[in-house]
Amino acid sequence: MLIEIGIAVIKALVVIQLVFGLAGILGWIERKGSALIQDRIGANRASIFGFAGAGLINTMAADPLKFITKEDIIPKGADRLLHWLAPCVNLFPAVVAFAVVPFGDVLYVGERAINLQVAPLDIGVLYILAIMSLGVYGVVLGGWASNNRYSLLGGIRGSAQMISYELAMGLALVAVVMTYGTLDLQEMARAQGEMLWGVVPAWGIFYQPLAFLILLIAGIAESKRVPFDLPEGESELVSGYFTEYSGVKYLMFFMSDFVEVGVVAALSTTFFFGGWQVPFLTSEGFAFGGTVVLALPNVVIVLLQLASFMLKVLFFCWLQILVRWSLPRYRYDQLMRFGWKTMLPVALANALITAVVVLAFQEA
Amino acid sequence: MHPVVFGILSALLVLSALGVVLARSPIRSALSLVVTLFLLAVTFLFLDAHLVAALQIIVYAGAIMVLFLFVIMLLNLQEDPPVVMHAALRWLAFAGGSLFLFAGIAMFLGSAGAGPGLQSPADAAFGTTEAIAARLFTKHLLAFEATGILLLIAVVGAVVMAKRKLV
């Protein structure tokens, strides 16, 4: 019993470390990547004894240090409790969403089998939806508690936008759930280990390409990044719902932005790109056409799976950053029209068609 | 569930529910209600109702309460003035409330610990998505379709109401 709890705690701590590490790395990728796109050099000033680490010192050490030592300003007339609560409420859902994401298959330590997923819930997908729907409170509270018109406008925009795009995301996930016939993310990842015609990995993207697009777009809208960054809208609202934040609280808003990017990437990977699956890698080793060609020990396989998962997640993070620095911003009415009149009907049709196809295959 | 856990949970629930009613600023009322709903979802988990707990958060905390907050922010409602009301209504409220409370306490004292119902283990499928879906789409199918129509009417009604000019 005690060992079980210990393993669970270790898993949770490792995942939190990974998530925060990912947020730091993403900060670096974002700054250096945007510099690359805009033909600049990017973060290169901070250095330790002349070692700048290609900007890593800037984003991983200097920036956080600066935020932590900055004065924490609470505007006059602001609701102090809610002002303090908002960044925490914003960061919390993004981080705990990783609890149901599987990072690998089963790791065997002696007799003990460790499922590389923090919380094996039988309602995994619903948990994700529930947690993501809580993310809106950070935005609303930040906007309300700042006692600032720009912040309030940002909060109002954010709440309407996130609730609108959640619908499309939920419907896209309905189609995904129907395809796999399970709500558990680990089961979904395992189901993607087969091969189609012996050559193509049976990843979700081949069954649900439309759902992937919807999830990615809605995910970017949920994390409030360009082209959907109207709650921040720096050209109109200064910086939207977190205009009046400084110091550590600002850092928390900033980080939850990147963690949300990570969540969207991890979900895309798990639902549509095989999760931790490596093509042709089974629990025995590499196998082609049912015969094991290269047998590998369990530890190596798990490490390969972890690496595969990380690589895919990083790819989708990079994709989102690329989108953020390439596209112009929507107008607010365009955003709403797109959400309600394009995304929602397409997601609905996708769910309907999936249901019909699934039913037809069950009958046959 | 252990009585201590239940005690803590119910104390928090009652406190946050009181917060809904007593908070002067509507936004704090709404946030208290969000906390209440969240705690209720936790209570549902202890009662083997996993799907209902998830739905509670998705529908109530994630959608309905966000709508409330949105409206409060849109109308920019600040603190309410202190409650001024008819003495008769106040007495009615207190009488009704205490009557209900006494009925609850009487029931509790009269029968607490009588039924072993919640201790008997539920079968593994109880409260899972499959079990509820099987029930919902067979026995309660008509009611399910009816709620679908109800939601459609609500959507149309809300759009018409929110239009600037009623046609």
Add this chain to the structure above:
Amino acid sequence: MNVVSVEWYLTLGALLFTIGALGVLLRRNVIVMFMSIELMLNAVNLVFVALSRHLHSIDGQVAVFFVMTVAAAEAAVGLAIIIAAFRNRETVNADEMNWLQG
């Protein structure tokens, strides 16, 4: 008495329901009254789930599902009405919403 029996849940539900009812009666802000109604609905939900567990019948949880749907519909229409009323009279006070009396 070291087990939590179903009566405890029923009592808790009754308490929450009472608080919600008091909110409807005592507060004059329409939105807060509305939220108190949601609180009452949730107290009933708690009773449904507890009894469903007690009777080993899944129907109670299905009923909660319907309560939630109705609550969602009610919130959408109710809030739309509140916004429309606010546009006309700039108030959310229930006592001032008396213009149906002519």
